[in-house]
Amino acid sequence: MTTAKNAGRVAGALILVQGIGGYVVNFGLIAPATAPPGFLxxxxxxxxxxxxxxxxxxxxxxxxxAIAITVWPVFKKHSERMALSFLALAVAALALAVVENGRLxxxxxxxxxxxxxxxxxxAAFEGLRxxxxxxxxxxxxxxxxxxxSTFLVLYATTFRFALIPRAIAAFGMAAVALQMATxxxxxxxxxxxxxxxxxxxxxxxxxxxxxxxxGFADKSPATK
Numbered sequence: 436m437t438t439a440k441n442a443g444r445v446a447g448a449l450i451l452v453q454g455i456g457g458y459v460v461n462f463g464l465i466a467p468a469t470a471p472p473g474f475l476x477x478x479x480x481x482x483x484x485x486x487x488x489x490x491x492x493x494x495x496x497x498x499x500x501a502i503a504i505t506v507w508p509v510f511k512k513h514s515e516r517m518a519l520s521f522l523a524l525a526v527a528a529l530a531l532a533v534v535e536n537g538r539l540x541x542x543x544x545x546x547x548x549x550x551x552x553x554x555x556x557x558a559a560f561e562g563l564r565x566x567x568x569x570x571x572x573x574x575x576x577x578x579x580x581x582x583x584s585t586f587l588v589l590y591a592t593t594f595r596f597a598l599i600p601r602a603i604a605a606f607g608m609a610a611v612a613l614q615m616a617t618x619x620x621x622x623x624x625x626x627x628x629x630x631x632x633x634x635x636x637x638x639x640x641x642x643x644x645x646x647x648x649x650g651f652a653d654k655s656p657a658t659k
Contacts, residue, residue, distance in 0.1 A: 439509050439598070440650030446505045447646025453498040454639050460495060464488040468543075475564045478546035485543045489536035496532025496578070499525040499585050506589075509651050513596045517588060524585040531578035538571035576621055583615040586639065598651040603641055610634035 465488045468474055468481040478485050503525035510518035545567050549560045587608060594604035614635035617628045 439653040442505050442509045443598075443646040443650030446502050447643045447648075447650075449498050449502045449505065450639055450646070451643040453495055453502070454636065454643065456491060456495040456498070460488055460492045464491065465539075468546075473564070474542050474568065475546050475549050475560060478543045479550040482543055482547065485539065489539050492536040492539070493529075493532050496529045496536075496582075499528045499582060502589075503585070506651075509598065510592055513598075513654075513656050514592065517592045517595075521585060521588045521592065524581060524588060528578065528582045528585055531574065531581055535571065535574040535578045538567070538574050542567050542571055572621070576618055579618040580615055583611050583618070583635070586611045586635070587615070590638075590642075593651070596654060598654065599642065599645055599649075603638070603645055606634075607638040607642055610638040 464484050468478045468485050468488075470477060500522075503522040507518055507522065510521060545560070545563055552560070590604045590607035590611060593599045594601050594608065598604075613631050617631040620627055
């Protein structure tokens with residue numbers, strides 16, 4: 436089996452696990468801690484879940500770097516610049532995952548302090564709640580934008596050099612661009628439109644399934 440096929444199949448498995456883990460982190464584990472009336476009240480009673488969410492979030496952030504390292508020999512053969520861009524963005528995404536989840540733990544610390552105070556001064560804690568939550572949210576949106584950029588480079592590279600069917604790569608580029616646009620809206624005073632995140636999930640699932648089944652096409656640079 437060729438290096439391209441092996442690398443593609445490993446990358447496919449990593450993408451699949453990353454997608455499942457990301458869903459669990461963002462919509463599963465953390466849900467009880469952020470449900471109404473909000474994290475200030477709920478995070479402390481669910482401290483274990485919040486801690487597990489932070490650890491898993493960092494672990495899932497490392498998957499982007501693992502994918503970039505896995506595909507490095509294949510991408511570098513065709514374009515060292517695109518391979519380096521993918522790796523650099525993946526490392527940045529990991530760094531942002533660490534920042535985001537560190538701020539998530541700050542939210543837990545504030546909730547624990549609130550619980551320990553017996554809610555004696557709710558007005559003071561409410562002001563802090565807004566600052567701490569906003570700090571985590573901005574790190575979260577920034578992380579999503581950079582994470583989306585890694586997949587945009589991944590799809591662009593596979594499209595340019597026909598390493599996967601170009602229909603999958605083209606759909607992936609469009610879907611990821613849509614995802615990045617909607618998660619950027621809060622930075623412009625808008626709101627995330629959650630249904631617009633679905634195409635990226637579908638595209639990444641299709642990519643993972645294809646790579647698991649076929650791997651990357653074993654093309655020489657001369658055929659690009």
